[in-house]
Amino acid sequence: MELFTQQKVQRYEEFVEPDLQRAIDEQDKVFEQQKIFADLRRNIENLEKNSVTSLRTLVNLASEVYLQAEVPNTQHIFVDVGLEFHVEFTWSEALNYIQKREETIAKQIDEYNQSIASIKAQIKLVLEGIRELLQLPAEKSLPERNF
Template sequence: MEDSARQEKVRKYEEFVDKRLKPDLIHAISQRFFEQQQIFSDLRRNLKPREDSVTSIRTLVNLGSEYTCSRSVPDTQRIFVDIGFGFHVEFTWSEALNYIEKREEKIARQIEEYTRLIASIKAQIKLVCP
């Protein structure tokens, strides 16, 4: 009887690991913000050397449905930055660089937070399933 109770507990722990901890781990890993971090890093790297020296640029404009067209931007005093959820904000170059820096800091904090969460979930899995 004691052995069957122990086996039932083991089964429940394994079920908990499979149904709760493993999906939590997968979700935590998928929530990492490395892609966003790379996008803002690339944007900062592209804006920084051009901050004062560019007066006009040529760019590709997304028309939707994977269609783009090449356009000339005659006045580069202000640029639009995608801030998420389909919203774009008009910034000066220095404002854009400041915004990007703050977003990179926030993303770095989020990555650290999720890394700790992942480590915690892994520790719980090891505790339950030696």
């Protein structure tokens, strides 16, 4: 009977696991966006703090091929606002935009956390239902799966 139970549990996990993995993957993408905007905010704040008006930098052209570039005026920057569109902002406009995007990203992360918790709760509920249907004694705890 134990083998039968394990097979049932494994089939259910295989059924639900793609949803859970998809939610975790999407959450990871949002975390990456959060990091990008936090880095951009820090860079702009450093430019303001140090009163940088021009700079030399390396630009990644593609496939890790870099070109040295000189930026004669750093007062305006271009920010990727999505779908490969870039908008020219002053530093203060960019910081305002970044703040709004960070708030939106934080909400998205909360939504993914709730979704992931819900899927995990469904898994536990069904596992408990299987245990009851098969009239098995309550297990101490199942090892938590890390995705």
